[in-house]
Amino acid sequence: MRGKDGRLTAYARNEDGVLRWTEERPGGPRWEGPEFFPVPHLTHLGIAQGADGYVHFVGRRTVPVDEGPPQVDLVHAIQYQTGRPVTAWRSLGNPYKDAERAARIGPPAAGVAPSGAVNVFVRNANGGMMLRREGKNGKWEGWKDLRGTLGKETMAVAVAESGRIELLVPGISKAMRWTQAEPGGAFEKVPNLNVKIAGGAVSVLETAPDRNTFYWTDAAAGTLTANRLGTPAVTIADTPAEGPVAALRAELDGYDCTVLAHRDRDGRVMLAACGTENESGGLWWAATGERTATAPALALDGKGRVVLGVIGVHGGLYVARQNSEPGLALGPAQRV
Numbered sequence: 569m570r571g572k573d574g575r576l577t578a579y580a581r582n583e584d585g586v587l588r589w590t591e592e593r594p595g596g597p598r599w600e601g602p603e604f605f606p607v608p609h610l611t612h613l614g615i616a617q618g619a620d621g622y623v624h625f626v627g628r629r630t631v632p633v634d635e636g637p638p639q640v641d642l643v644h645a646i647q648y649q650t651g652r653p654v655t656a657w658r659s660l661g662n663p664y665k666d667a668e669r670a671a672r673i674g675p676p677a678a679g680v681a682p683s684g685a686v687n688v689f690v691r692n693a694n695g696g697m698m699l700r701r702e703g704k705n706g707k708w709e710g711w712k713d714l715r716g717t718l719g720k721e722t723m724a725v726a727v728a729e730s731g732r733i734e735l736l737v738p739g740i741s742k743a744m745r746w747t748q749a750e751p752g753g754a755f756e757k758v759p760n761l762n763v764k765i766a767g768g769a770v771s772v773l774e775t776a777p778d779r780n781t782f783y784w785t786d787a788a789a790g791t792l793t794a795n796r797l798g799t800p801a802v803t804i805a806d807t808p809a810e811g812p813v814a815a816l817r818a819e820l821d822g823y824d825c826t827v828l829a830h831r832d833r834d835g836r837v838m839l840a841a842c843g844t845e846n847e848s849g850g851l852w853w854a855a856t857g858e859r860t861a862t863a864p865a866l867a868l869d870g871k872g873r874v875v876l877g878v879i880g881v882h883g884g885l886y887v888a889r890q891n892s893e894p895g896l897a898l899g900p901a902q903r904v
Contacts, residue, residue, distance in 0.1 A: 574620035574870030578877050578885055581613040584698045589885050589904050594870025596889065599904040603634045604652050613676030619682050626676040627687050633707040637671040642690060660700055661689060669674055669693040674721040681752060681879055682731040691733060695719040697737060699755060714755055716744045720768030726780045736772065736782055738765040764788060773815035775826065775845050783813040792830065793817030802847040807832055817844060818868040818874050820821040827874055828895060829866055835859040837878055841896045858886055858901050
């Protein structure tokens, strides 16, 4: 993620907490880190950034007990500025008081409204969605049941320029959607999409004002697709993505383009670009030479260049940066 000062920061979870790498200056190439922030028993981590540049961490914490189900709750912390300390991790609790059902909640995801209010979403024990968010007074509201059923653990949260938040959650044989009629308003469940998303992995990018493009692997066809709600899905790769796709808007040779990166079944990181909302014009996927066991990440650095980040197969952060050649060409990845 890019901070207000133009420096990039990369984050990763390990079994004991969170690792952080920070650019020494906007555009790099040197980095500091990794710094380690201990968060015992953290099993999942979601990260979201607000318009104010604050980075919000939401995690699922599972504490084993001698007998019975583990104690599971959600936790939240904030990084206010690039390279600055992370606040104390505070518990957001759990939608359930019953330990058995509490242990069955999924990993959280977050979206930050333009006001700075954090919205935290989590799959409940029945596959429906629960919401907890900050109120106008800065205090956290109680848990709200958004309903739904048979949802998977992954989800896509989109915050539009208008401030409206949209949520898409893959299910067993459908995808569930929630939207806001206005920024800060109530979340309304709208008709499901009759799609089956392989692995439950879905990602989203705002490709026009208040219009999102969702990316997923179609379970029936085994192809990577792009979909804008209300329009036919477009096949953008003949092979599936293993995990969510990284998506980024960038100006390439003076054109508004969308850059996509994903991991294939062999762990190779594949990269492509197209005119924004012109996937039907064709994409040419190219292997970057990197391999990873996790999803890749994309960002624009302080000089407007595309940056690809991956965790290598043996651990460690590797970063490749757009070079001066025309189009989208990345230099060799360097271990940070």
